[in-house]
Amino acid sequence: MDRNLAMEAVRVTEMAAIASARLMGRGHKNESDQAAVDAMRRAFDALQIQGTVVIGEGERDEAPMLYIGEKVGRRNPEDPEVDIALDPLEGTNLCAYGRPGSISVVAMAGKGKLLNAPDTYMEKIAVGPRARGSIDLRRSATENLHAVAERMKVYVSDLTVVILDRERHADLIKEVRTAGARIRLIDDGDVAGGIATCFEDTGVDVLMGIGGAPEGVITAAAIRSVGGDMQGRLVPRNNDEIARARRMGITDISKIYTAEELAGGEVMFAASGVTTGDFLRGVRFFGSGCETHSVVMRSKTGTVRFIQSRHRFDTKPGYNL
Numbered sequence: 401m402d403r404n405l406a407m408e409a410v411r412v413t414e415m416a417a418i419a420s421a422r423l424m425g426r427g428h429k430n431e432s433d434q435a436a437v438d439a440m441r442r443a444f445d446a447l448q449i450q451g452t453v454v455i456g457e458g459e460r461d462e463a464p465m466l467y468i469g470e471k472v473g474r475r476n477p478e479d480p481e482v483d484i485a486l487d488p489l490e491g492t493n494l495c496a497y498g499r500p501g502s503i504s505v506v507a508m509a510g511k512g513k514l515l516n517a518p519d520t521y522m523e524k525i526a527v528g529p530r531a532r533g534s535i536d537l538r539r540s541a542t543e544n545l546h547a548v549a550e551r552m553k554v555y556v557s558d559l560t561v562v563i564l565d566r567e568r569h570a571d572l573i574k575e576v577r578t579a580g581a582r583i584r585l586i587d588d589g590d591v592a593g594g595i596a597t598c599f600e601d602t603g604v605d606v607l608m609g610i611g612g613a614p615e616g617v618i619t620a621a622a623i624r625s626v627g628g629d630m631q632g633r634l635v636p637r638n639n640d641e642i643a644r645a646r647r648m649g650i651t652d653i654s655k656i657y658t659a660e661e662l663a664g665g666e667v668m669f670a671a672s673g674v675t676t677g678d679f680l681r682g683v684r685f686f687g688s689g690c691e692t693h694s695v696v697m698r699s700k701t702g703t704v705r706f707i708q709s710r711h712r713f714d715t716k717p718g719y720n721l
């Protein structure tokens with residue numbers, strides 16, 4: 401995958417972040433999400449790729465734009481063919497209520513390298529590069545925390561675990577507390593929670609718990625780009641979801657996926673902050689323009705670039721959404 405592509409892809413997340421951040425705090429999650437989708441879809445037209453959305457806004461009949469299977473990009477014959485996992489606004493409620501941690505994300509990989517994850521839940525465990533190789537979803541949370549602590553050469557009580565604040569996690573939270581680790585409960589946004597494990601200055605070491613499966617693939621793409629580690633296992637809620645997973649080619653529903661199986665080969669990842677979070681600042685508007693903060697990463701080199709961009713509304717009226 402061309403190295404410049406990563407730098408181009410960030411324009412797509414910047415546009416989506418600006419559009420949704422405009423509507424921050426209005427209390428309408430669908431409105432912010434739609435703004436992000438529209439802006440991202442438009443921005444894709446300028447990207448020199450022949451892209452296919454693999455993880456997107458839903459099935460074709462549910463989502464008019466950025467649906468699974470939609471072809472995006474400039475699509476000239478010389479443009480590379482890539483599969484895309486995207487979420488124009490990850491953490492729609494966070495943006496709608498002005499809470500921290502909503503981001504706009506795009507991941508790209510070679511054809512067939514991203515898992516066609518159905519829209520169901522996934523149990524996840526993710527860690528940064530220092531704990532790589534120490535996690536195993538077949539083990540209990542306690543065993544995993546001890547293995548992670550040992551690999552990182554710290555005490556379990558030094559670890560901070562990010563968990564979505566959900567009723568379904570009551571037992572997990574109890575177990576992590578008993579094991580002695582610290583917990584950061586988040587309202588939404590386990591993609592950002594998972595990525596945070598890869599940046600030491602966030603103070604986050606482990607992501608645990610059940611969140612969206614499509615979000616799991618996006619998280620894996622990010623984590624692979626920086627050399628962290630992740631595992632995921634589908635948790636369908638009912639027979640319909642099992643049937644949907646089978647239709648999407650998944651035969652073993654209880655399989656534990658490695659990060660490589662979720663997002664394989666050479667992977668590229670870009671994200672822009674919508675509201676300020678652990679590793680990205682949110683969009684700031686100043687009348688004549690705005691500033692975005694983004695991260696771009698590629699698995700091939702492991703290079704992580706933080707990009708602070710100033711956008712002018714007078715020269716680029718398209719940004720002034």
Ligand SMILES: O=P(O)(O)OC[C@H]1O[C@](O)(COP(=O)(O)O)[C@@H](O)[C@@H]1O
Pocket residue numbers: 489490491492493564566587588589590591610611612613615
């Ligand atoms: O809210 P649920 O059903 O627990 O689902 C958890 C999923 O929802 C999110 O918190 C937010 O998803 P949206 O951006 O689609 O609202 C994800 O980060 C997470 O994977």
